[in-house]
Structures are given as structure tokens and as C-alpha cells.
Amino acid sequence: MADEVIFEFLHMEMVAHTHREASKEEKDQCISKLEALGFRVGQSLIERFTKDCSRFKDELDTMKFLCKEFWNVVYKKQIDNLRTNHQGVYVLQDNKFKFLVQMSTGKQYMESAPKYLAFPCGMIRGALSNLGVNCIVTAEVSAMPACKFQIQIQRT
């Protein structure tokens, strides 16, 4: 299907552009900029996707929706593994993450991989914030193209 690639290419260019156009002092803000972009996108997306489904019973229900339906629509696959310690920390593992698939497996590009995870992290944070769950999302890559998103719920 042609449409999936369009978004992948756009995202790749977005990351490259942000890093290219940033001046020396702003280099470390690139990741935050991409994350903020993802945040707004996540908010709108979640509004559209939850339009027709029933209300969520609790937090775990929300996370399951995120892993199944949300991931399905955005990345055309589901999350491979969801783990939680039932105290507000969830780890989502995707063994073949869309944006990392294009890069060769192996150690060569591991250092640049986090740049491509900023936007997805922002999307998750935006989606959850609109559903009423405030959280911090971080991502790590241990072996391309698998990656883990760690979601830490902030309870006030």
C-alpha cells in the first residue's frame, strides 16, 4: 500500500530537516521539538479514533486500546508485548518498529535511532494526555529494529 510509505518518508525527512536546520546551540532541542510535534498529532488522532468506541473502564483498558487499535491504525501492526508493574509503569515492546525497519540491523545506526523515536514518543504522550492520563514517555533501542517505549504515569 502506497500510503504507509508516504508517512515513513515524511517522518524521515522531518527528523533530518529538524537536525539540519538547528543551529549549534539548538541541537539538543531538536528532540523536544519533534516530541512536541508528535504530541499535537497524537491528541488529534486519538480524538478521531475513539469517536466510535465505548468508554474505557480503567487505565489498563486505555493502554490496551493504545497497543491494539491505535498502533494498528498508525503503524499497521500491534504492539508485540505489553508489560506493567501495576504501579504506573508500562513497557510497550515492538519487535519491528515501522520507522526503524528501513535502517540496517546491527550496531551501525544505533546511536541515531533515538532521533526517530522522538515523534512516536510524542504521539503516545499526546494520545494519553487527551484520554486523561498524564505521563512521561521514553524510548530505547536495544537491537534494531526492536524498540521499547516506557510509559510512566504521573499520578498527582
Place this chain on the structure above:
Amino acid sequence: MAVCVAVIAKENYPLFIKTVPTDNELKFYYTVHTSLDVVEEKISSVGKNTNDLRELYLGLLYPTEDYKVYGYVTNTKVKFVIVVDSSNATLRDNEIRTMFKKLHNAYVDMLCNPFYKPGENITSKMFENIVLSMLQQD
């Protein structure tokens, strides 16, 4: 058919209120405000009746002597409240549901507008037109 339509954000402040032009519009604002309590009660009671259809449509919130108030909550905790005239006895549940669906669709479309920041007051003409069409149907 509706006399007043309101959209309330998840932090319970109004994003949008539109009423049929009358002299005492404030009364509708009060009605919507008091209905928020009922909405909160219905949302929090879902935990106890999980056998109930976990729907977005909340149904009749409460009837006053002249008006009936209906509620609807989205998954993102944005609430829609519609006040209709009690004398309009031909209004059925299904019609209210379709009105809410239309409102929800219009809200989602408006949220995806890049010029709209979530949490701001709603100033979109398109959204306003859809609401106006619901207010003036008889």
C-alpha cells in the same frame, strides 16, 4: 429543536455555548452548569455497573419543568450537553442520539484543524453552523 447546545472541556470549563435567542439566556448557562454534576456522577458510576453498556451517550440527565437536559461524554472527557423544550413531545431518544453523533463528528473535525489549539474556545464557523442548524429545526 434544541434550545441550547454546550461543549464542555475535560477540565469542566465551557468551550462553546449557543442558545436560541431569548431574553433570559443566563438561565440556560445555569442549567448546563448544574447538569455537569449529574454528568460526573454518571461517569463515575460506570465502575459499579460494568454490565451496563459502556456508552458515550448518557441519556436524560434531569428534567426540569420546562426543559429536558441530555448528556454525552467522549473518551477524551469532553462533554456535550443539549437542552430541549419539554413541550416538544415528538423528540425521540434516537433523534437525540443522532444530534450528539453529529456534534461529535463536527467536534473531531474541528479539533483536527491545525489552527485550533486544544483547550481554546471554539471559534470555528463550520462548527457554529452545524450547531445553529440543530437549534433552528422547527
